[in-house]
Amino acid sequence: MSTYDTTAIQKLDTAHYLHPFTDHKALGEKGARVMVRGDGIYLWDSEGNKIIDGMSGLWCVNVGYGRTSISKAVYAQMETLPFYNSFFNTTNVPAVRLAAKLVQISPPQFNHVYFAGSGSEGNDTNVRMVRRYWDVLGQPQRQVIISRHNAYHGSTMAGASLGGMAGMHEQGGLPIPGIVHIGQPSYLESGKGMTEEAFGIEAASWLEKKILEVGADKVAAFIGEPIQGAGGVIIPPSTYWPEIQRICDKYGILLIADEVICGFGRLGRWFASELFGIKPDLITFAKGVTSGYVPLGGVLVGDRVAKVLIEQGGEFNHGFTYSGHPVACAAALENIRIIEDEKLIERVANETGPYLKKRFAELADHPLVGYADSCGFVAGLNLVRSKGATVHDNVAFDESLAVGMVCRSYMFNNGMIMRAVGDRMIIAPPLILTTAQIDEMLALIRHCLDLTYADVKERGWL
Numbered sequence: 460m461s462t463y464d465t466t467a468i469q470k471l472d473t474a475h476y477l478h479p480f481t482d483h484k485a486l487g488e489k490g491a492r493v494m495v496r497g498d499g500i501y502l503w504d505s506e507g508n509k510i511i512d513g514m515s516g517l518w519c520v521n522v523g524y525g526r527t528s529i530s531k532a533v534y535a536q537m538e539t540l541p542f543y544n545s546f547f548n549t550t551n552v553p554a555v556r557l558a559a560k561l562v563q564i565s566p567p568q569f570n571h572v573y574f575a576g577s578g579s580e581g582n583d584t585n586v587r588m589v590r591r592y593w594d595v596l597g598q599p600q601r602q603v604i605i606s607r608h609n610a611y612h613g614s615t616m617a618g619a620s621l622g623g624m625a626g627m628h629e630q631g632g633l634p635i636p637g638i639v640h641i642g643q644p645s646y647l648e649s650g651k652g653m654t655e656e657a658f659g660i661e662a663a664s665w666l667e668k669k670i671l672e673v674g675a676d677k678v679a680a681f682i683g684e685p686i687q688g689a690g691g692v693i694i695p696p697s698t699y700w701p702e703i704q705r706i707c708d709k710y711g712i713l714l715i716a717d718e719v720i721c722g723f724g725r726l727g728r729w730f731a732s733e734l735f736g737i738k739p740d741l742i743t744f745a746k747g748v749t750s751g752y753v754p755l756g757g758v759l760v761g762d763r764v765a766k767v768l769i770e771q772g773g774e775f776n777h778g779f780t781y782s783g784h785p786v787a788c789a790a791a792l793e794n795i796r797i798i799e800d801e802k803l804i805e806r807v808a809n810e811t812g813p814y815l816k817k818r819f820a821e822l823a824d825h826p827l828v829g830y831a832d833s834c835g836f837v838a839g840l841n842l843v844r845s846k847g848a849t850v851h852d853n854v855a856f857d858e859s860l861a862v863g864m865v866c867r868s869y870m871f872n873n874g875m876i877m878r879a880v881g882d883r884m885i886i887a888p889p890l891i892l893t894t895a896q897i898d899e900m901l902a903l904i905r906h907c908l909d910l911t912y913a914d915v916k917e918r919g920w921l
């Protein structure tokens with residue numbers, strides 16, 4: 460017997476709460492699933508259903524749910540200083556300690572942190588910071604930031620403009636001026652007839668072409684997610700990022716790595732830039748910094764930019780009320796302590812990440828799976844109508860059939876959250892997952908692939 464009146468909650472929800480990225484009318488016709496509790500890798504909804512959270516909330520609950528040491532740290536901070544701002548030459552202890560901690564765990568070129576409240580605000584900070592950097596250096600014409608199609612960098616005007624999602628640009632007259640896009644390094648989408656390594660170089664060359672098209676003296680920076688998350692877990696070839704770095708160095712443009720998803724251990728490193736062999740000037744962070752327990756985001760500011768802003772820039776006229784929020788920073792400090800003490804990064808790098816990679820790749824033998832790949836604790840597989848000799852010869856389902864959503868429903872109804880981006884099925888589980896839980900998760904995914912296959916066969920879609 461549920462202790463929640465789900466129907467009553469759903470009615471109030473429909474009456475008053477506009478959800479993000481949601482067709483409110485369509486949701487109102489069926490009612491939202493009401494989440495009420497989390498513990499470890501599990502969620503419970505208001506009807507008592509226990510669900511494996513294969514998406515870590517929204518790529519963020521890295522240490523899992525139910526960490527009372529984080530809630531205790533938050534409570535203690537709330538009891539002493541629940542808020543104070545960092546404007547007007549003031550600071551607070553958790554913000555200072557967190558800044559120092561982030562410097563300690565980040566790559567050596569980072570000695571300064573700029574706090575915001577989210578990943579979007581972090582990327583808005585990037586736009587203003589890189590343009591200010593070039594202005595101070597006497598090159599104010601360097602305004603253009605190059606990003607990628609199908610990238611996701613947030614939902615503020617600048618964040619959504621940096622992103623490369625057409626559906627977002629259509630609403631609100633985006634992108635804002637000075638933001639342009641190149642193709643994404645998707646071997647599946649654009650690498651037919653090439654080796655992965657050759658495609659990585661080809662995809663990176665699109666950056667140089669764009670720089671020359673715009674005019675090298677007009678370009679401020681390039682921004683990219685080491686692995687694109689919301690775009691569908693697009694894992695670039697190993698040759699891509701070193702070539703991007705070479706091109707940025709050649710033209711002296713700043714490199715921004717958006718690690719809102721890839722940071723804080725998700726790929727088996729504190730920061731994915733280390734894994735992909737790049738030395739970014741700025742790193743956007745959010746999500747895993749607090750495991751989503753309290754909103755927090757910001758930018759790791761590399762010495763090249765920090766030096767100019769500090770020594771020559773005077774007042775940088777930017778910031779947010781909640782920049783350096785003491786409670787959020789206290790949550791982050793305890794979250795990072797857990798990641799360190801439980802050696803979660805080492806586990807993802809050396810044990811559970813390789814195990815997940817091995818087990819997840821086995822799904823490629825399923826008749827519905829045309830391509831399965833993973834890196835650390837992000838993984839994706841493509842549902843296809845028929846499989847060819849190579850991944851480029853697979854035949855996709857017609858998008859309108861929304862087979863990904865059929866599979867996602869089977870997953871949810873069988874006790875697991877798996878994300879559908881079109882017909883690409885994604886997981887990004889909490890870093891605390893054990894090998895036994897990986898086996899449990901994979902068995903569930905295979906079972907739901909079987910259910911989906913039988914379903915689409917019966918509908919005559921194969």
Ligand SMILES: Cc1ncc(COP(=O)(O)O)c(CNc2cccc(C(=O)O)c2)c1O
Nearest residue numbers: 577578579611612613684689717719720745
């Ligand atoms: C790489 C990246 N950069 C910036 C943001 C924006 O962060 P905030 O949301 O905290 O402003 C993100 C956020 N990522 C995100 C946000 C909402 C939905 C989904 C999805 O996968 O459907 C992904 C992200 O993934």
